[in-house]
Amino acid sequence: MEKTQKPDKVIGILALQGDYEAHRRMLEEQIGARTAFVRRPEELADVDALILPGGESTTIAKLMERIGLDKAIQVRAQAGMPIYGTCAGLILLAKDIEGRPDQPTLGLMDVRVARNAFGRQVDSFEADLPFAPDSEANAPPVRGVFIRAPYVTEVAPDVQVLCRFQNKIVGVRQGNLLGTAFHPELTDNPRIHAYFAHMVDESTEKR
Secondary structure: OOOOOOOOOEEEEEOOOOOHHHHHHHHHHHHOOEEEEEOOHHHHHHOOEEEEOOOOHHHHHHHHHHHOHHHHHHHHHHHOOOEEEEOHHHHHHEEEEOOOOOOOOOOOEEEEEEOOOOOOHHHOEEEEEOOOOHHHOOOOOEEEEEOOOOEEEEEOOOOEEEEEEOOEEEEEEEOOEEEEOOOHHHOOOOHHHHHHHHHHHOOOOOO
16 A cells, blocks of 8 residues: 655554554554654654544543643644544543543543443444545445444534444544544554544644
8 A cells, every 4th residue: 555654744652551552553564654652741742643542541531631641632632733533532532421421531522422332342343334534435445343332422513424333423523633433453454544644744733
């Protein structure tokens, strides 16, 4: 596949908990992106974008809060830094979690999310999914891995729905923010990561 990422751009991967290594492999080996793990607020200054991986959303949120990384991410996001959240990462992006008003999140994306909406770990599954940004209206489906996955139950008017499964919203974008309820990094299809890399290339973040 053609390598899309510019050599001077670095995509950070939050590496506090979860399968952040799978994102690194997808970005570096499949699309030729430069990556860096982010574990402290000061490391965020060295990257041009950030991926929030799957894992345990409450644990990740508490770890970020403990070291002040949540505030640093919020500042960069508001300045336009591209962020992509998968599964727990989508929960962390959301402003509202159904039935969990005390759930700590970054509160960046105008969506409501239901946690563990497809069942428990034993209910994990894979599916082919239509992923149709405006520029890829006729593109083939992508493969998604659902592991204790959430889905989006409400979106604001300016949130673009990119993907549905069984009529449930599982892929969204709002400006510089991208979220999927599933794990494309656990497949061999790099299309969603390439889409995010293109968002990074086009970023106009004001730093």
